Structures are given as structure tokens and as C-alpha cells.
Amino acid sequence: MKNSFIRYSLAIVLAACATGAMAQQLKTTQLSAGMHLIQAEVAVTDDQREVGLMYREKMPANAGMLFVFGAPATQCMWMKNTPLPLSVAFIDAAGKIVNIEDMQPHTLDSHCSTKGVPVRYALEMNLGWFRQKNIKPGITIGNLPPLR
Known part of the structure; x- marks a missing residue:
């Protein structure tokens, strides 16, 4: 019984550490979308984008x-271990929104940019944010970080 409790406690501590590591400081x-301002965390590395x-x-x-993203390409997003419902805008190198997809929590469905149109950015916001602000494909997102 004591060993089970210790293993259980250790598992909780490790899970908490892992979750804390996932909430890394970025x-x-x-950014701007028309007259709307967005405070965005920036995920640049493979590890940051994966989390x-x-x-x-x-x-x-x-x-x-x-x-x-490091190179222009079709990009896909998923919602593994993500409890928030989100909308994602796929954005080309010039800052223009190519398409917007809604994503449900904890799903493994792929939500991709329009095939054949390479993107360099994806912007995830709370579900419906783009629709509520009347932000649609073709609108430019301003103040994007420079590409490498």
C-alpha cells in the first residue's frame, strides 16, 4: 500500500513537472488584424511548435x-492534449490569411492550410475569434516577425 502511494505521488509530481515544462515561456x-490588436506568443522552434x-x-x-515555419509549405495543425477550442488562420509570407479552420479540443483531426498555397505562419486564437472580428481570408496580419 505504501509503495503504491509513493508511485502514485511520484506520477503526480512528474505529470505536474511535465505540464509546467509544456507551459514554457515564449x-x-x-500583431494587428485590421483595427484589432493581438498579443501572441511566438513558437519558432520544432519543440515550441509541437507543444x-x-x-x-x-x-x-x-x-x-x-x-x-522555417519554409513555405502546406501546414497542418491538430489538437492533441489541447483542452481549448481554437480557430487557426494560415498565413502566407506576405502576411495574408490564406484560410481559417475551427478546431475542437482533444482531437487528432488534421486542420491544414489550403493545398498548393504555401504558408509561413499559423495563428491560433480562441474558437470563433476571427469570425467575431469579421477577419476573413485575404486580410493581412500586421507586425509579423521577420522570416529567417
């Missing part, structure tokens, strides 16, 4: 996560 930037918004329970109304 650089932030202020994304996993394990996040909530996100402020005008906050999001910007994924920066």
Missing part, C-alpha cells in the same frame, strides 16, 4: 499563439 509580439497550446485551460480574449 517570446510575445503584438503549442497543449494543456492550456484558458487564454485571454485577444491573445493567441503564432507558429512560425
Whole structure:
């Protein structure tokens, strides 16, 4: 019984550490979408993009996560271990939104940019944010970080 309790306690501590590591401190930037300002965490490395918004329970109304990709390509997002319902805008190198997809929590469905249109960024916001602000494909996102 004592060993079971110790193993259980250790598992809880390890899970908490892993979750804390997942909520890594990322650089932030202020983006613009028309007259709307967005405070976005920026995921640039493979590890940062892989973790994304996993394990996040909530996100402020005008906050999001910007994924920066190393090369122009079709990109896909998923919601593994992500409890927040999100919308994602796929954005080309010039900052123009190519398409927007809604994503449900804890799913492994792929949500991809329009095939044949290479993107360099993806911006995840709370579900419906783009629709509520009347932000559609073709609109440009301003103040994106420079590409490498």
C-alpha cells in the first residue's frame, strides 16, 4: 500500500513537472488584424511548435499563439492534449490569411492550410475569434516577425 502511494505521488509530481515544462515561456509580439490588436506568443522552434497550446485551460480574449515555419509549405495543425477550442488562420509570407479552420479540443483531426498555397505562419486564437472580428481570408496580419 505504501509503495503504491509513493508511485502514485511520484506520477503526480512528474505529470505536474511535465505540464509546467509544456507551459514554457515564449517570446510575445503584438500583431494587428485590421483595427484589432493581438498579443501572441511566438513558437519558432520544432519543440515550441509541437507543444503549442497543449494543456492550456484558458487564454485571454485577444491573445493567441503564432507558429512560425522555417519554409513555405502546406501546414497542418491538430489538437492533441489541447483542452481549448481554437480557430487557426494560415498565413502566407506576405502576411495574408490564406484560410481559417475551427478546431475542437482533444482531437487528432488534421486542420491544414489550403493545398498548393504555401504558408509561413499559423495563428491560433480562441474558437470563433476571427469570425467575431469579421477577419476573413485575404486580410493581412500586421507586425509579423521577420522570416529567417
